[in-house]
Amino acid sequence: MSAVTTPEAHDVDRAFPPIGWLSTIALASVVIGGILLASYAPKVAPRGLATGLLVVGVVLLATSWVLLIRLRDFAWTTFRKVFRWALLAYVITSAMIELAFVRDHMRGSSLVIVTLMLVVFALSVPTTIAFTTARFAEPD
Secondary structure: OOOOOOOOOOHHHOOOOOHHHHHHHHHHHHHHHHHHHHHHOOOOOHHHHHHHHHHHHHHHHHHHHHHHHOOOOOOOOHHHHHHHHHHHHHHHHHHHHHHHHHHHOOOOHHHHHHHHHHHHHHHHHHHHHHHHHHHHOOOO
């Protein structure tokens, strides 16, 4: 007979703040902004809408991190382990995307906006992955 313990139903269904949703919507906003800017490359893109989408992404990601930091009774070890590896993968991915924009001769404020969008991209996906994994793990 095995001594495997399973979490009680109330542990798995424990209510969490909408951290995964917020970081996913942050990702969606910067992806839309990035597509908008990329569609104009190498010409100058209208930066107003892209900047607005970037601000929405930053605010949502920051909100998800504030909610995340306030969590008690959470699998922080699991979160950190998953987050570090996912962050490594998405930093590399973001660097490759950045290189593509630079090679397409994007310059100035458009490149700054794309770079900041890639930072949000590189942080939001690992946040979503790590939170989703850790919420179902045994709390530390």
